[in-house]
Amino acid sequence: MEEENYEASGWDAIDQAVEKIYGDQQPAHYGTMIPYTLGGNDPLDGISVYKSEQPIAHWHFVTYGFSELYEKESDNIAVSGYGFELTFRLVRDAAEEEPPAWALNLLQNMGRYVFASGNVFRSGDYLDANGPICLDVDTNLTALAFIEDSQLGTIDTPNGQVQFLQMIGITADELEAIQTWNTRGLLEACKSYMPYYITDLERASLVIRQEVQDAIANGIEQDGSSTGYLYNDQLAWYASETKPAIITIGAKQATIIKKILNGRLLKNKSLILVGQQAQITLNIGDTPAIQENEEGIDITLHHAALEELSTLLEPKEKIVNLSTFKSLEIHIKPTLIKDQDGNIIETIG
Known part of the structure; x- marks a missing residue:
């Protein structure tokens, strides 16, 4: 019996991009038992999670499933699937051996939203979660912002281009600043306090800082709002x-x-x-x-x-x-x- 030739060129391209950062580190990988197309609950084929120590210890989540992982199916040869995969960086406690399940569920929920609505995320987008992004924790982070992952960027794959979009937990007043100004401006103003845009459930709003307030006020005066x-x-x-x-x-x-x-x-x-x-x-x-x-x-x-x-x-x-x-x-x-x-x-x- 001939062995089935199972192409996963899109998946391999993602692996190769992440290997440039983490080398031979073996990530924790969470696959899907029953495919979404066959009635499974999880739309993403998998999520890999890496341990990063820079600039602080954190988990680095990378999704597989928004892009075309196997053979090319869409007519758009320039873009693979929805054109992106999500990443998420989360503060890692020294005692943690495994990434928290809530973060995996959050990423799958993003998949459910995209697959059900057809709405795609782009760099500069935001999403109001209408409550804590982690339900079991007392956190001020109640919304999400999206920007290109500074390390992974955008890659070309055999199925088209894929951008790695990093999902970032933000507070309600940071969301308001994004809506009245823009995502990139607010994140740039907060960058020194949030290196690599690592999500920290325990952090306070950065809008309370005077230099961030000044950047927001000047940005709104100069640029207006990007929320069209x-x-x-x-x-x-x-x-x-x-x-x-x-x-x-x-x-x-x-x-x-x-x-x-x-x-x-x-x-x-x-x-x-x-x-x-x-x-x-x-x-x-x-x-x-x-x-x-x-x-x-x-x-x-x-x-x-x-x-x-x-x-x-x-x-x-x-x-x-x-x-x-x-x-x-x-x-x-x-x-x-x-x-x-x-x-x-x-x-x-």
């Missing part, structure tokens, strides 16, 4: 010929919309609100206007309406009536924060 799209699952639109048009948003989103608005519109950049029921594009202009088209709703705010809206938006249930734009109302509804089991753990507004 803002997803809001409570977003809705209602228009009537006899009454003001109504935008419905969640109370949690009201806060961040308020903070992003000036950083986008005053820099002549649009802000696009995306929801399951509507897509609304906000722009700055000379005259307030509402226009519906195939892509969604375009709303033009003049400076007086923008100033008034920025003042009135707040994270509580209310109806915002604009004296400067009487044909538009904003209805703010409570936001329900739920855990993985669907239980309500917090109500905002």
Whole structure:
């Protein structure tokens, strides 16, 4: 019986990239017993975890499965699969013999999100976890940022290009700084306090440091906000010929919309609100206007309406009536924060 020729050229390319850093170190590898395509729970084929001592002792996780590990299947010859693999660096205690299971689960959860939604991560992206990234630990890290892994970078494989994206645990106010400015700017400002962007569940927010605050303020003034799209699952639109048009948003989103608005519109950049029921594009202009088209709703705010809206938006249930734009109302509804089991753990507004 002939031996089956089982090509894993994509997998081998990842191995070769990591070997340049860790040599012959044998990682702890966590494979998947039942493939996701056959009904298994874990979408990633595997996760390897290396011990690194520089600049401090930490675990270095590397995923296998977002890219094409075996033969080429997609039509895009330039990119392998989704075009990336995730990495994650986590502070390692001297007594730890094995990497923590929660981090492996977190990476698999990222896989479930991508495989289910088709949304890919890119360098500069961020994700609000709506709670601690590790449920069993009292930590201030409640969100994630993504940037190219400084050691692994981007590689060419037989199946196309693969970028290694490092996932970084961040605090709520660091997330807010990213949304109102940008990911790369905030991470660069924090770099000296977070070498190699190693996640430390016990650390405090770095936004409390004056030099970081100054960098954020200067960055927002110079660059504005890089958040062009803002997803809001409570977003809705209602228009009537006899009454003001109504935008419905969640109370949690009201806060961040308020903070992003000036950083986008005053820099002549649009802000696009995306929801399951509507897509609304906000722009700055000379005259307030509402226009519906195939892509969604375009709303033009003049400076007086923008100033008034920025003042009135707040994270509580209310109806915002604009004296400067009487044909538009904003209805703010409570936001329900739920855990993985669907239980309500917090109500905002």
